[in-house]
Amino acid sequence: MAERSQTYLWAMRALFVGICTLFVFLRLLPLDTLPRGWAGPDFILAFTLAWGLRRPEFVPPLLVAAVFLLCDLLFHRPPGLWAALVLIGSQTLRARAPDLRDLTFPVEWVSVATTLAAMTIGYRLILGVLMVDQAPLGLSLMQMLMTLIAYPLVVLVSQSLLGVRKVAPGELDAMRPGS
Amino acid sequence: MAKDRNQDGDYSGQLRRLLVGVLLLCLLGLFLIWRIDSPRIERFRAQVIDRVVPSFDWAMAPVTGAVNIIHDFQSYQRIYQQNQELRRELQQMKAWKEAALQLEQENARLLDLNNVQLDPRLTFVTGVVLADSGSPFRQSVLINVGARDGIVDGWAAMDGLGLVGRISGVGDNTARVILLTDTSSHIPVTIEPSGQQALVSGDNTPSPTVSFIEAPDRVRPGDRLITSGDGGVFPAGLHVGQLAKDPGGRLRVRLSADYERLEFLRVLRNWRDERIADPGGLVTPFGPIPNPVTPEAAATGGITPEPADG
Numbered sequence: 001m002a003e004r005s006q007t008y009l010w011a012m013r014a015l016f017v018g019i020c021t022l023f024v025f026l027r028l029l030p031l032d033t034l035p036r037g038w039a040g041p042d043f044i045l046a047f048t049l050a051w052g053l054r055r056p057e058f059v060p061p062l063l064v065a066a067v068f069l070l071c072d073l074l075f076h077r078p079p080g081l082w083a084a085l086v087l088i089g090s091q092t093l094r095a096r097a098p099d100l101r102d103l104t105f106p107v108e109w110v111s112v113a114t115t116l117a118a119m120t121i122g123y124r125l126i127l128g129v130l131m132v133d134q135a136p137l138g139l140s141l142m143q144m145l146m147t148l149i150a151y152p153l154v155v156l157v158s159q160s161l162l163g164v165r166k167v168a169p170g171e172l173d174a175m176r177p178g179s
Numbered sequence: 180m181a182k183d184r185n186q187d188g189d190y191s192g193q194l195r196r197l198l199v200g201v202l203l204l205c206l207l208g209l210f211l212i213w214r215i216d217s218p219r220i221e222r223f224r225a226q227v228i229d230r231v232v233p234s235f236d237w238a239m240a241p242v243t244g245a246v247n248i249i250h251d252f253q254s255y256q257r258i259y260q261q262n263q264e265l266r267r268e269l270q271q272m273k274a275w276k277e278a279a280l281q282l283e284q285e286n287a288r289l290l291d292l293n294n295v296q297l298d299p300r301l302t303f304v305t306g307v308v309l310a311d312s313g314s315p316f317r318q319s320v321l322i323n324v325g326a327r328d329g330i331v332d333g334w335a336a337m338d339g340l341g342l343v344g345r346i347s348g349v350g351d352n353t354a355r356v357i358l359l360t361d362t363s364s365h366i367p368v369t370i371e372p373s374g375q376q377a378l379v380s381g382d383n384t385p386s387p388t389v390s391f392i393e394a395p396d397r398v399r400p401g402d403r404l405i406t407s408g409d410g411g412v413f414p415a416g417l418h419v420g421q422l423a424k425d426p427g428g429r430l431r432v433r434l435s436a437d438y439e440r441l442e443f444l445r446v447l448r449n450w451r452d453e454r455i456a457d458p459g460g461l462v463t464p465f466g467p468i469p470n471p472v473t474p475e476a477a478a479t480g481g482i483t484p485e486p487a488d489g
Binding site: 075133 | 206208209210213214223224232235242243309311314315318319355362438439441
């Protein structure tokens with residue numbers, strides 16, 4: 001049993017890395033070199049938060065930090081800052097996860113929304129204080145809203161296709177989160 | 180095994196918190212170092228990109244090609260119309276070509292008469308666009324030539340028609356081109372034919388703004404913009420685009436380069452011009468003074484010959 005759950009755990013972690021790689025790849029495709037006036041959702045972030053709320057052991061902190069640091073470097077963002085904020089955000093949500101386990105999806109959505117808003121505002125504040133050039137405010141807000149809109153979809157895909165569900169109370173002892 | 184972890188759950192929780200703390204310190208430390216000493220971290224970033232992006236290359240080219248075919252498919256629907264338009268344009272172009280050939284000959288004759296020394300022709304390296312910036316906030320592309328091909332930061336990149344951007348960040352096999360539409364791009368230009376100097380600054384829209392014009396009433400929409408070479412970063416005389424006025428009355432540039440399809444970019448090799456730094460030596464009756472002179476030496480050195488005369 002323990003062996004099987006270990007294999008499963010690592011398989012799901014690998015799946016998470018695979019999903020992130022896929023979205024990085026899609027975003028890097030040189031399709032729209034013309035500046036566009038809109039920003040799409042950040043699917044990598046949505047997956048990280050959704051999985052972190054459901055099965056935190058699939059998205060350990062080290063993995064989150066590594067994935068987002070790589071994204072920072074590839075997407076020409078200031079390296080480290082967004083990764084740190086995502087780490088804080090996902091850990092905050094994880095700490096709240098036991099309370100959210102019994103509640104309905106809208107409550108979870110609201111809690112994700114507040115975390116995301118705090119992360120975005122914090123990001124812009126820190127960049128503003130350190131006088132780093134930053135993107136137009138409208139685009140950041142649009143990306144945040146699109147990520148929130150995409151969140152239920154990401155949850156649906158994770159639950160139905162990928163089998164990332166909340167742990168039922170009885171299973172909790174068997175599936176204790178790994179360090 | 181699961182039971183063990185259940186027992187030391189508290190311990191592993193603390194361990195996790197410690198790990199998160201250390202990770203946060205590392206990430207924020209990296210960010211602060213980037214803020215303080217940006218070139219070193221940017222070099223690291225270029226190396227990471229150099230390692231990661233080419234490994235996607237085998238999949239990127241076919242996927243990009245497939246998506247572009249789907250885009251193109253829409254234009255097949257009105258192929259007859261396009262054909263007619265192209266024929267008409269071809270007629271006009273032939274007339275222009277004749278005019279251009281005559282002008283070129285005339286220009287060559289006049290240059291010959293005046294014995295003018297022209298700048299040496301710029302040579303270029305052509306690269307293929309590998310990837311774009313991947314975010315709606317930055318406008319840049321990665322090309323598949325880098326330090327191995329002798330690319331240096333700051334060189335200009337063009338497509339066949341006009342200026343596209345400047346090299347910023349060079350890896351071994353890749354280089355990043357910051358496009359003119361990026362918010363961090365500011366290029367000094369000359370507006371022809373009035374000869375006004377101006378600055379083209381990107382603002383995340385398809386047509387960058389033109390600012391700092393000395394006499395805005397002497398320029399009009401449709402004027403050509405070429406790089407002025409001020410500041411010594413770009414060679415002078417690269418075509419940028421045409422001046423246009425937006426509904427708000429701000430002057431913008433309609434870029435000549437085809438930003439919808441950036442596939443191949445030319446990076447112009449630009450070895451900096453020689454600089455003339457010292458003011459030149461004094462010319463005396465005994466010939467020029469051999470050493471470069473400091474002000475005091477010039478004062479004494481200039482006076483000493485006179486007592487010998489008198």
